[in-house]
Amino acid sequence: MNRKKQMSVIALTVIFALILTACGQKPVTKADDFVLKIGYTGSLCEAPVHMAVEKGFFAEEGLKVELIKLAPGTTFEAVTAGKIDAAFGLLASLMQPLSNGLPIKVTTGLHTGCDKVLVASDSGIKTLADLKGKRIGVPSMTSSPIIFAKRALADAGVGVSEKNMEVEFAVFNASDLPIALKNGSVDALAMNDPTAAVAQKEYGLFTLVDSALTEPYKHQYCCSAFVRDNIASDYPEIAAKYTRAMQKSSAWIQKNQDETAKIQVEKKWVAGDAAFNAEVLKTYNYIPSVKGAYDAFGITAKQLQQVGMLNSSVDVEALHKNSFIFFKDVQDTVQ
Template identity: 35%
Template sequence: MSSTDGQQDEPQPEADETNAAVASHDDEEDLATPVEPESPALSRRRLFAGAGIATAVVAGGGLAAWLTARRTPGAGNVNRTLKIGYGGGVCEGPLYVAHHQKIFEKHGLDVEIIKTGGDEIKDAVGAGKLDAAPGIFFSWLKPIEQGIDAKLAAGLHEGCLRLVVTKDSPLTSVAELRGKPIGVGAIGDSAMSFFSLDLLDAGLHPSEDVDWRVFPADQLADALTRGDVAAIAASDPNGLLPTLKGKARELTNNQQGANRQLYCCATAINGRLLREDPDVARSLVTAWAEGSRWVGANIAQTAALEVEHKYVAAEQPVVEAILNTYGYNPSAIRLKDEITPGIAKFARTGYLDRKTDPNALADKVYADLALTW
């Protein structure tokens, strides 16, 4: 995952206002323009005020079963270029691979991938400026609840979120983070959203008992070693690099404990595409999942591709080491099974509306494309 959380986010406006603003950007080059980071130490108190936690995740795809042994029934060609956003995370390998190994093309799709930062990617998917993006389930719940026109269709792989402390930190459990500052790449990003569940399990309220501080994602490790924060919550590579360099250790990750999440990264798909072209969405998701399986069988080649095309700012052995920590078993069915109980627990963080019905929100979040894997 983050996957798409590589940039710092500013406080989010209301959903209608945000979508209108994104839709007004007619110049598609805006999507590739990096987001200028704010001051690197904004407290969660300032950013929670009047903002709400905004993030989201969704996807789609499929093609005829007779074309490849790994495909499910789906669609044929699409007569326009599909635009898929990405944030520059190691965990976005399935997208890079599906693009460069021409898996999308094999499924009859013309796909362009566009570098986009922070929550801008969610707004762009909701507004139709992007057709899809990879993202982490919990971070898309609030935006979808607030009306972003996007849904999640399938899980891509396991692993990629980490809660990290310095190697010599006295902290040994999540419960000991009470009153401590935790560094994140953006308020409401994937790592913050997920580890808020661990805070709940430890008896802490995530918006009251810790101090979330925002830093540019690639500066989180420096903030930790300087002592600006007691821990950092991040997606890879920023979550794992400090540990690989011997400067930090993991307090926990999203493959451990009661909140173990089967999928960290999933496919987020624009609602209009889902409604008007479900066969194309099926093909897109199916090809994307095939990319995930390819990554699992070709870790070294994937690492080389990510470095060669400058998708990630890390050396190939480091990227390879990170990719080896994930599990690659994409599924639409298993993602669907995770959504309702995940929403029910996430609602306890206070990030969702108090009146949220988990079953009703699950219907808004999940795109059922009749995929059988």
């Protein structure tokens, strides 16, 4: 194409854009066609993702989404590989990966609760301090349950750092943890819902600490929405829409736990009994809060560094500040 033709094409493009603007129509941009890839694993407390689809909160925001089912424990790999753009995650489990460069920004807290430390009712163990010298079963050494257990144990005066470890942690598949407790392989369990609630009911377990019900943890947000760094920087309007939709969904769940649990089971987002799942959801606070997540992150990150789950060289204040993004058109709290 010669220079004269090139100039003609450019001129026509500009004129066309001006005509569209004059007619009140917005030219198509990259953001208009962008499809946000959202990862999910199918956990019970991930309900804001499920309800944002089922109750139309993503659509209400004009957000085009693709839901991608992930195997448990693979969310961070999917983010790093660019397979997903956004997801739902446990704040405590994000901190170490974030300190190692996980490319995400947290946008809002979604709810409290979901981790428990359980023992057999006839074990004679009545407090966290009674776990000194005991063996605790966990689903992994980096999971939210072990992080919560270490925090709670440290607060109770039990050593959980590398230099002063007064308990032993042992890894089992989540489905095998109650059996390990029953046959004496471990003395306690650190688990999250819904498997924790199911085990508690089926085996009549005693709760030493519950992040949804025990002070001060019940006020601290455990789960959040996040987006990949490049979404936050290149498509801030998309990230804001995602955040608003997740907040609306979470606030709706707070007022409709029974319907939420029913939809989750009927639409096969999660397995289990809807009535039982609803009772578990009712122990959480689904009032979404940006500040709630930010405050909980600061508290938890300092504790994790104290117990050795964050390297001593990590600048916790910088990690705290750099792990979040704030949008002017996203409310701090939605009820």
